[in-house]
Amino acid sequence: MNPGTCIHYNGFMGRFGEPEPRRCAAGVCYTEAFGAEPGIMGRAPCIAYMVQTSNGSTLGKPGQTLFQRPSRLPRAPQPLPCGRRVEPTDEQVLEHQEEAERSFQKTIAALKVAAEWRVKPKPARDRREVVACPVCKGRLHLSQSAHNGHVHGKCETPACVEWME
DSSP states (O other), rough: OTTTTTTTTTOOOOOOOOSSOOOOOOOOOOHHSSSSSSHHOOOOSSSSSSEOOOOOOOOTTTTOOOEEOOSSSTTTTOOOOOTTOOOOOHHHHHHHHHHHHHHHHHHHHHHHHHHHHHOOOOSSSEEEEEOTTTTTTSEEEEEETTTTOEEEESSSSSSOOOEOO
């Protein structure tokens, strides 16, 4: 959640198992309300402008001020009107930044364990193992593909860590 992004925005990719068509958290159907999904049409009421930090990232660290980035397009499309659009408060932005940082740190801890577990070069056969999760001390399921050597991981504890290379 960033300044300039509606609090109901939940991405345009959708979630596994979600019914079509895509809807925001307020229930607005993108295709019915705006004619196409905003990521396709290039403009949306959900994202009035992009914001970034001083290093160019669009995801700030807790307490870091985000600012509007000037558009690189000669004629930037104007956002479409939406009656459900709500700008986040500074407190909501800070809370989102803090949660993103916590999630990032959990993922880094799990990836360190996965890096030690990984076999190089890639194994001749797929391999799987359950190890102690470095985040919650639960059970972290790891698997490595014989096809490309990528490691996937998922902790059994809900909302802990999960990734796919």
